[in-house]
Amino acid sequence: MNHQRNSWRNVHAEIKGWLLNARYLPGEKLPRDEDIAQQIGCARSTVVRAMQELSAEGMVDRKRKGGTLVSPHRVSRATLEIPVHRIDIEARGMTYSHSVLSQSQATPPADILKRFQSETLPPCQHVQALHLGDDLPFLYEDRWIAVPVPSGILDSQSANEWLVAHCPYDRIDVSCSAIAADDRLAQALGTPPGTAHFCLRRTTWAGAQPITTVDSYYQAGHVLTFSS
Amino acid sequence: MNHQRNSWRNVHAEIKGWLLNARYLPGEKLPRDEDIAQQIGCARSTVVRAMQELSAEGMVDRKRKGGTLVSPHRVSRATLEIPVHRIDIEARGMTYSHSVLSQSQATPPADILKRFQSETLPPCQHVQALHLGDDLPFLYEDRWIAVPVPSGILDSQSANEWLVAHCPYDRIDVSCSAIAADDRLAQALGTPPGTAHFCLRRTTWAGAQPITTVDSYYQAGHVLTFSS
DNA sequence: GAGTGGTCTAGACCACGTC
DNA sequence: ACGTGGTCTAGACCACTCT
Numbered sequence: 001m002n003h004q005r006n007s008w009r010n011v012h013a014e015i016k017g018w019l020l021n022a023r024y025l026p027g028e029k030l031p032r033d034e035d036i037a038q039q040i041g042c043a044r045s046t047v048v049r050a051m052q053e054l055s056a057e058g059m060v061d062r063k064r065k066g067g068t069l070v071s072p073h074r075v076s077r078a079t080l081e082i083p084v085h086r087i088d089i090e091a092r093g094m095t096y097s098h099s100v101l102s103q104s105q106a107t108p109p110a111d112i113l114k115r116f117q118s119e120t121l122p123p124c125q126h127v128q129a130l131h132l133g134d135d136l137p138f139l140y141e142d143r144w145i146a147v148p149v150p151s152g153i154l155d156s157q158s159a160n161e162w163l164v165a166h167c168p169y170d171r172i173d174v175s176c177s178a179i180a181a182d183d184r185l186a187q188a189l190g191t192p193p194g195t196a197h198f199c200l201r202r203t204t205w206a207g208a209q210p211i212t213t214v215d216s217y218y219q220a221g222h223v224l225t226f227s228s
Numbered sequence: 229m230n231h232q233r234n235s236w237r238n239v240h241a242e243i244k245g246w247l248l249n250a251r252y253l254p255g256e257k258l259p260r261d262e263d264i265a266q267q268i269g270c271a272r273s274t275v276v277r278a279m280q281e282l283s284a285e286g287m288v289d290r291k292r293k294g295g296t297l298v299s300p301h302r303v304s305r306a307t308l309e310i311p312v313h314r315i316d317i318e319a320r321g322m323t324y325s326h327s328v329l330s331q332s333q334a335t336p337p338a339d340i341l342k343r344f345q346s347e348t349l350p351p352c353q354h355v356q357a358l359h360l361g362d363d364l365p366f367l368y369e370d371r372w373i374a375v376p377v378p379s380g381i382l383d384s385q386s387a388n389e390w391l392v393a394h395c396p397y398d399r400i401d402v403s404c405s406a407i408a409a410d411d412r413l414a415q416a417l418g419t420p421p422g423t424a425h426f427c428l429r430r431t432t433w434a435g436a437q438p439i440t441t442v443d444s445y446y447q448a449g450h451v452l453t454f455s456s
Numbered sequence: 457g458a459g460t461g462g463t464c465t466a467g468a469c470c471a472c473g474t475c
Numbered sequence: 476a477c478g479t480g481g482t483c484t485a486g487a488c489c490a491c492t493c494t
Contacts, residue, residue: 007463460490
């Protein structure tokens with residue numbers, strides 16, 4: 001809870017209010033941290049902490065000696081949080097299950113290498129699997145895994161779950177698009193060919209070492225929501 | 229620059245390294261802040277600041293008395309930065325233009341009210357417009373505006389650009405999905421009906437006051453990329 | 457009850473950029 | 476050169492929650 005009267009979160013909200021009420025307009029200069037602190041009745045560090053947050057949100061621009069300006073180019077920002085599919089499905093009150101449709105070891109084709117930003121790679125695991133909610137197809141995933149995986153893992157559990165627990169990454173690329181189902185996808189998800197499906201593509205690395213790349217094709221009508 | 233030897237950013241990177249190198253595994257307990265501080269040679273507050281960031285990133289879970297645990301369900305997070313369409317199009321080296329296809333004042337239907345989370349609303353502006361790059365359709369937008377707009381604005385410039393400059397919002401809802409083109413959309417974007425299009429929906433408020441809601445339908449094949 | 461994180465404070469010094 | 480933000484420190488007290 002916010003039991004503190006002048007927590008930096010409160011100060012942050014207070015100053016944000018000034019910007020939203022147009023008390024200070026884009027391009028305008030805010031008072032010095034110290035003056036704000038005195039006015040609110042808190043320490044300068046508290047104002048600084050609040051300002052760091054506003055700056056990170058893109059609400060203000062701060063410069064030494066230049067002071068704090070209300071940012072003129074406030075952009076919309078939204079964060080996508082991608083849970084493990086099991087959690088996602090269970091959070092909707094459905095029973096989770098998954099089924100591996102195919103699994104093989106293969107040399108990645110050129111487009112996968114490009115995705116990994118690698119020149120060459122040794123043979124990788126290539127897995128196609130279905131994640132189901134209440135035994136109905138929820139999403140189809142097509143995954144390449146560029147790290148060694150203990151045999152048997154891919155049958156007994158979702159590749160994703162094993163990877164997040166054992167292969168931390170420090171870089172991720174995410175993109176999404178709309179795709180018309182080809183025959184394979186249509187069959188997997190039980191929709192007519194040509195149906196519009198939402199596709200989320202993720203590629204991860206640990207340093208320069210590729211870990212995995214996966215295309216997740218969601219059931220028709222799926223809506224991906226962002227947290228504010 | 230990071231001229232400080234033990235800035236909280238460095239400490240943050242250091243501890244993050246422990247997690248990425250699997251020195252501490254998911255579910256495992258990290259030392260107390262104070263011990264980490266002593267080991268690194270900095271103040272506890274510095275470790276705390278770094279830990280706040282790791283916690284906000286979802287890398288660790290912190291509990292009073294319970295200590296700091298490496299999060300067992302590290303979620304993928306990606307941030308979508310949504311620029312004004314004109315900037316987006318110009319950044320691709322194309323010449324921007326836009327064209328209002330229809331504009332009217334109307335009482336919002338039930339689904340729009342639901343999107344705005346409002347019971348009732350006075351009549352709103354309803355605008356359908358095309359944003360073009362090099363005179364080819366880039367995206368089609370269907371927008372409802374719940375705030376008064378000076379007449380003439382909507383013809384001379386993009387509604388979005390006017391809104392970002394004059395109506396700051398403090399809450400935004402974002403979601404996206406894949407949609408098969410209906411006749412109207414197909415005609416606007418010049419694709420066959422049924423084509424899969426990517427749809428980005430945004431709704432904004434200032435406090436409880438709805439500002440605008442817009443569905444942006446991108447040209448077939450469009451890929452939305454996230455910043456890491 | 458006691459241990460751990462959560463936050464604030466006051467002061468100090470540094471670094472950057474404008475004047 | 477000087478004013479402003481950037482960061483660290485040391486200490487204090489609070490709040491949660493496990494034992």
